[in-house]
Amino acid sequence: MNRWIERQRCLVDFTVSSLLRRRGKNLGLILVYTAIVFVLASVMLFGQALRREAAAVLSHAPEIVVQRMVAGRHDTIPTAYLDSIRAIRGVVQAEARLWGYYFDPGLSANYTLMVPTDRVVEPGTATIGHAIARLRDARAGTPLFLLSERGKMHKFTVAATLEPDSELVAADLMLVAERDFRSMFAIPADAVTDITVSVRNPREVGTIATKISRALPDVRVITRGDILRTYEAAFNWREGMVLVLMVGAVLAFLILAWDKASGLSAEERREIGILKAVGWETSDVIRQKLWEGALISLTAFLFGYALAYLHVFGFDAALFEPALKGWAVLYPRFGLRPSVDAFQVGTLMVLTVLPYILATVVPVWRAATIDPDMAMR
């Protein structure tokens, strides 16, 4: 074992000296390599952190949401539907919700207006998300003016701002009183936006959703799993979009890496001949080149991944935020919780480190099988 370790130590020593000979070229390669790993890892870390964040937020979301559809579009739902839903066996609770979107033409931003069920909002006041507060420079006591469906101006006084922890989905949220909401959007008293449903046994969510669909044919039933899948799809799509944009850069790097790794110069071939002549076996030469490839690619991987981690969790992915994060003008501003997924690290490593090492070894293997007597000629 000691002998093996000493042997590897000798090979690594020589590899480092060997790499330092072409310092400029190798440093350039490591820099480009690091940049590629940095971008890929940033996208992966950011996407994963957002998905985790969304999943955490959605864990408090209702198990089932029931919405009425008219001509394939979401419409208000009569409050009478509440009784039909409550009558279904397995339903613990059915609650009406009032929410909608408001487009602020001054800021070209969408707000989500909602009547909360867990707190009381005094008529004429509003509790707003941090993004709205930031954009409108609003704090408790600041008046906000919103234009209603009928062209009437509504005045709200900011009562409070929402906790930043919930900012991913609450950044653009504005909580208002039921009376104000109905007046703003001209919604009659016997109608609501949608209905949330809680079930006794979470394993029966699917069955109850089917029962609701059968009982009320004009509704759409959305389960928490459906919402989670939609978020996943949205983030995956964004991630994919960035990755597709990166394909050009990745290809350019692959060409550079292939050229560096696979093209053995006459000098390198001569060196291999000398090493074999002085007693190195073909396997020793390949092992040394493996170390060379591993040192370059692992250095780039570690630096790239560490920088990506810092970028995503230290600087909130400042470079990719607009592409990956907000789906509205009001980009949520919140710190992502640091997390590293071993499978993801492994995948990235297989995609970036392994091809480079293989590209290094194949031509060396071919060159190393030449007769050592070339050193004499």
Add this chain to the structure above:
Amino acid sequence: MIRLNDVTKVFNQGRHNEHRAVAGVTLDIEDGRVTVLRGPSGSGKTTLLTLIGCLARPTSGRVRLDGRDISSLPERFLTEIRRSTFGFVFQRFNLIHGVSVLENVMLPAYPLGGDHGALRRRALALLARLGLNGKSDARAEWLSGGEAQRVAIARALINDPRVIIADEPTANLDTALSRAFLDIVGELKAEGRTLILTSHDPRVCEAPVVDRVVTMRDGELVRDLVEA
């Protein structure tokens, strides 16, 4: 004792550019002596040296080292014999550029995986013995011809081989450096090592330290001259 029996080496066999570099050479090389293979360029002396030093296999014939036939051994075993038995000083010294003199000297011992500290001390001692104190950190390409050759000799000695093979060792040296080289040959011979050199330099062939000169032409032995 190294014994060659009817050894032939043909390059590009069966092709239009087939070349018979060594043709039916039979030769015994005794231990502890200095043997010079002499001949003009293209006479086959370097090829014969590669066959003796396990750098290549003969096309036909037998090469025996201490009675053991090594002419048809697989590459792995040939490498092992080459590493433990032979030390090489190449014509252009073949040092690896860009790395230090010390590292160049230590290179042949790396695959053995011995104690790194001990190896380093051994390499430094060899450099000191060959008058290269203070050059251990210098890069190989910064050395003069004489220094480069002494580094090549140190590298050849790092695994303590009993046979030293040198191809045209004085081809790139002036008279003073050639004399210095022959002094080193004398020291190595005194240690009981076998030395096999190729040269067409009269300063080498006629040196008192040389025991035997074997003349070659067109891949064959012409004359075997025992001088001492």
